[in-house]
Amino acid sequence: MIHCIKTFVGACLTCCVAASAGPFVAQAADKPDVLFIAIDDLNDWTGSLGGHPQASTPNLDRLVARGALFTNAHCVAPACNPSRAALMSGLRPFTTGIYMNSHPYGLPLKDTLTLNRHFMQQGYRVLGGGKIYHGRGGLPDEHQADWHEYFHRGGDPRPPVKSISGLNMAHFDWGPLDASDEEMGDYRLVSWAAERLMQDHDQPLFLAVGFVKPHLPWYVPRKYFDRFPLDSIQLPVVKDDDLDDVPPAGVRMARPEGDHRAVVSNKQWHHAVQGYLATNKFLDGQIGRLLEAIDRSGRADRMVIVLWSDHGWHLGEKQHWRKFALWERATRAPLAFIAPGVTRPGTRVDAPVDFLCIYPTLADLAGLPVPSHVEGPSVRPLLVDPQSDWDDVALITHGRGNHAVRDRHWRYIRYADGSEELYDHRNDPHEWTNLANDPQHAPVKQRLGTAIPSEEAPEATGPAKSAKKTTRAKIETP
Ligand SMILES: [Ca+2]
Numbered sequence: 001m002i003h004c005i006k007t008f009v010g011a012c013l014t015c016c017v018a019a020s021a022g023p024f025v026a027q028a029a030d031k032p033d034v035l036f037i038a039i040d041d042l043n044d045w046t047g048s049l050g051g052h053p054q055a056s057t058p059n060l061d062r063l064v065a066r067g068a069l070f071t072n073a074h075c076v077a078p079a080c081n082p083s084r085a086a087l088m089s090g091l092r093p094f095t096t097g098i099y100m101n102s103h104p105y106g107l108p109l110k111d112t113l114t115l116n117r118h119f120m121q122q123g124y125r126v127l128g129g130g131k132i133y134h135g136r137g138g139l140p141d142e143h144q145a146d147w148h149e150y151f152h153r154g155g156d157p158r159p160p161v162k163s164i165s166g167l168n169m170a171h172f173d174w175g176p177l178d179a180s181d182e183e184m185g186d187y188r189l190v191s192w193a194a195e196r197l198m199q200d201h202d203q204p205l206f207l208a209v210g211f212v213k214p215h216l217p218w219y220v221p222r223k224y225f226d227r228f229p230l231d232s233i234q235l236p237v238v239k240d241d242d243l244d245d246v247p248p249a250g251v252r253m254a255r256p257e258g259d260h261r262a263v264v265s266n267k268q269w270h271h272a273v274q275g276y277l278a279t280n281k282f283l284d285g286q287i288g289r290l291l292e293a294i295d296r297s298g299r300a301d302r303m304v305i306v307l308w309s310d311h312g313w314h315l316g317e318k319q320h321w322r323k324f325a326l327w328e329r330a331t332r333a334p335l336a337f338i339a340p341g342v343t344r345p346g347t348r349v350d351a352p353v354d355f356l357c358i359y360p361t362l363a364d365l366a367g368l369p370v371p372s373h374v375e376g377p378s379v380r381p382l383l384v385d386p387q388s389d390w391d392d393v394a395l396i397t398h399g400r401g402n403h404a405v406r407d408r409h410w411r412y413i414r415y416a417d418g419s420e421e422l423y424d425h426r427n428d429p430h431e432w433t434n435l436a437n438d439p440q441h442a443p444v445k446q447r448l449g450t451a452i453p454s455e456e457a458p459e460a461t462g463p464a465k466s467a468k469k470t471t472r473a474k475i476e477t478p
């Protein structure tokens with residue numbers, strides 16, 4: 001294994017040095033292809049992360065088992081736009097000002113060497129499809145030239161009624177479709193990606209495949225709902241008075257009088273869990289098709305793969321739904337790297353990381369320089385040896401001034417008004433008991449608090465929408 005690692009790294013370093021001296025194409029054969037798999041709104045309800053006992057994701061589990069799965073990985077921000085903007089730019093929300101879905105990324109990142117720009121500059125053929133950055137209206141003007149090709153997957157079939165659940169809450173809805181897999185946007189996305197994997201390219205590939213499911217609405221073909229009969233559905237484990245020890249800033253994020261009251265009073269909780277499990281099962285089938293394409297392409301042994309989902313998702317834990325919060329279920333999400341010659345199959349990494357590690361790690365694994373602006377660390381040491389010393393923590397930001405810090409055992413939350421939560425995951429995996437006011441844990445808060453910034457950029461503005469003057473979660477529209 002050591003020999004393999006040296007050979008792979010050596011080849012990359014050689015081509016990196018050579019690339020600066022002449023046309024890149026001559027060295028392209030030495031660079032690995034990169035397959036960048038983005039998933040929208042998939043929390044830890046996968047077979048491999050075990051967030052729900054009925055989660056069934058055998059294809060995803062098979063893919064991540066080929067390399068290193070991070071079991072304590074967290075988004076940088078628990079919302080689509082700021083999570084993706086941070087991951088793709090290498091910059092935290094409090095550096096760019098992109099804190100919320102309402103803060104546009106186009107102009108603020110106009111001059112930033114984003115991940116796809118970096119790979120393009122380094123001689124990669126950069127292809128994207130589906131949802132990579134946030135936004136359904138196409139790419140912002142400032143980012144049009146950042147992809148050699150971009151595939152827009154189109155929409156998904158709709159049910160004949162406005163709201164299957166009866167909640168009438170826009171796309172906060174779920175139910176079976178009388179439609180085929182082939183009619184789904186993510187099916188077309190995989191077909192496109194498979195074609196590109198089969199083609200010959202005279203440059204190494206950076207292929208970004210952005211699945212839109214399991215984002216709401218949870219409408220997928222009926223067979224996936226049938227797979228999870230309603231009378232078998234297990235609700236998440238919750239504690240009725242869980243919010244009693246959460247400070248008001250946290251309760252405002254949970255907003256129990258909103259989604260949760262609507263779901264419970266309309267007897268939709270089981271239906272919603274069924275809908276999420278079914279949509280995850282549909283997604284998993286598409287990951288299976290992508291996996292087949294990878295293997296058919298003959299590229300697998302020269303391909304670095306990263307798989308991630310942009311944040312977690314609550315389904316009633318802390319009387320909260322959706323993302324937009326700083327607890328474990330909203331921030332924990334799948335992250336896996338498969339890097340031939342570096343990772344070993346079946347590796348599980350328990351060290352805490354956040355998705356700011358993705359940019360530098362991919363650059364590192366491809367033998368590219370890591371741009372100096374990038375704020376996260378490469379996790380290569382953990383890929384080589386999951387037991388490596390790792391002092392870093394995961395830092396999650398939700399709105400200006402609100403942060404969570406996660407290490408191996410603890411989650412520390414500090415809101416903009418200074419109020420706090422502290423949870424010990426060694427004996428409180430559901431984060432039920434807030435220990436922030438227990439004086440004996442002051443040193444833990446002090447230690448984790450050093451990760452929280454003392455200065456934060458103002459909220460970004462742009463031509464499309466102006467930034468909202470609040471950090472409240474309730475302003476979000478997913
Ligand atoms: Ca998302």
Ligand SMILES: [Ca+2]
Pocket residue numbers: 241242243244245246431432433434
């Ligand atoms: Ca509690």
